[in-house]
Amino acid sequence: MGAIYTQLSMQERRRIEDWWRAKVPVAEMARALKHYKSTIFRDIKRNF
Secondary structure (H helix, E strand, O other), X not given: OOOOOOOOOHHHHXXXXXXXXXXXXXXXXXXXXXXXXXXXXXXXXXXX
């Protein structure tokens, strides 16, 4: 069985941007959004 992957919504990406500028740790972002840390890091690398 394969894993199920979900994309980040625009709302989640905006929250990540706000948190990134506020220096919130990625682990906290991932916990709040219920996504893996690697997903958050990948989004930050691509979009910021």
